[in-house]
Amino acid sequence: MFPPRFDYRAPRSLEEALALLAELGREARPLAGGQSLIPLLKLRAARPSCLVDLRYLGLDALGEEDGRLVVGATVTHAALERSPLVRDRYPLLHDAACVIADPLVRNLGTVGGSAAHADPAGDWGPVLLAARPVLVAAGPAGEREIPAEGFFVGSFETALAPEELLVRVVFPRRARGGGAYHKLRRRVGDFATVGVAVDLALDEAGAIEHCGIGMSGVGLSYVRAAKAEEHLRGRRPDRAALRRAAEIAAEEVHPVSDHRGSARYKRELVRVFTLRGLERSLERASA
């Protein structure tokens, strides 16, 4: 199947790209890895008259700055998968990058494209909800910071305005922190039946200081297990507390039955993956 005819622009600077988006309005769509947008064009689910390629804007930096991890919007899933820094210090991101689709998609698909696309079965959404980075958008009026909790507005909907670009995602590095991502997919390359991201950090006395739990595949958008997080905050991470938090997370979600699994099965996956995620995060935080 071929996409409809479109104009293609490849600006060489962020300013040029933003000017094009402002000039063309809803007729234009940013193009990152094309792994979601091109299939949408082929299905006629999107009909922009112009694609604005983001590949030449220098948005592919990946590294630590002032103790935080800065991930440029066009950093690919594969770059995160292969980065020793990410593997050693940000294991939640590494876990997720390794289980997205297949190597072909990971080589082209980007973190910014995934966040902007906001597919409720995607893997970056739960990771962002758990790790609580700041997403930086650039638009005609300059840059603005959007906290992860406010970025996803609904199914395939974000807080980005049409004339804005997501330019980078900035992750905090937490002392005594650890994270983990668990995903069930029916076959290699599939989207998640359920995905659960956990990010936690301990205080100096060993109690849980930060806990983030994000999920995909269990709602119309990504879901945060806010009550389970609240249950753990300030507690010592003993087995009973972790088990109870996993049960609360399962009670908080309202999945629907579909071709990937029944609602009951998905709820049970949330419980099991939350417990595994908490245990693995704790191991990593204590290492």
Ligand SMILES: Cc1cc2nc3c(=O)[nH]c(=O)nc-3n(C[C@H](O)[C@H](O)[C@H](O)COP(=O)(O)OP(=O)(O)OC[C@H]3O[C@@H](n4cnc5c(N)ncnc54)[C@H](O)[C@@H]3O)c2cc1C
């Ligand atoms: C076979 C297959 C299997 C897949 N499996 C998975 C999976 O298991 N898990 C998963 O999470 N994903 C999966 N994906 C999706 C993949 O991760 C894509 O990479 C991702 O959803 C979109 O990233 P992209 O860079 O390709 O964005 P594009 O397809 O280029 O763009 C997606 C959307 O975001 C917009 N956009 C892109 N970048 C920006 C930006 N910087 N600022 C503002 N808007 C922007 C575009 O205009 C478009 O609307 C799969 C895709 C395929 C084809």
